[in-house]
Amino acid sequence: KIELAHNVITTTKIDESMDFYTQHFGFELVADVGFYKHLRAGEGVEIALMEPNHPSQPPLYQPEWKGQGLILTFQVADVASAYADMKEKGVPIAFDLKREEWGQVHFGIKDPNGIPVDVVQYI
Known part of the structure; x- marks a missing residue:
């Protein structure tokens, strides 16, 4: 049984990323070991930031995130207010509020690493 799932973003932009997630989504720093920062925004909502190529980590976890294919989704109570x-x-908006036929309203932004962030309200 999984008790918690969170994403770890390997990035050279740890401080910039931490500022983005704390200022725009209410995450708080809960652990800081220098090369690794763990953030939390409520029960079960966590994300971590880690320097790439850190010698304490196995090779599998060392590469910096470089590309495409990852979307972080944050569900909020009031997407219009978040927008x-x-x-x-002054956060650059990748796409404006959009109502989908399957019952959600959302908009998109990117974090400092270029990772798409989908901000969603289910209706």
């Missing part, structure tokens, strides 16, 4: 807040803070 307005991001625009007010």
Whole structure:
């Protein structure tokens, strides 16, 4: 049985990424060992940031994230408010609020590493 799942982003932009997730999504730093920072935004909502090629890590975990194929999705209670807040803070919007036929409203942004972040409200 899985008790918790979280993503670890290997990046040279740890501080910039931490600022992005704490300022725009309410994450808090809960562990900092220098090369690795663990963030939490409520029960079961966690993300970690890790320097690439750190000698303490097995080779499997060392490469820096370089590309495509990952989307982080954050479900919020009021997507219109989250959208307005991001625009007010000057966060570049990748796509504006969009209502989908399957029952969600969402918009997209990118984190400092270029990772797409889908901000969603189910209706």
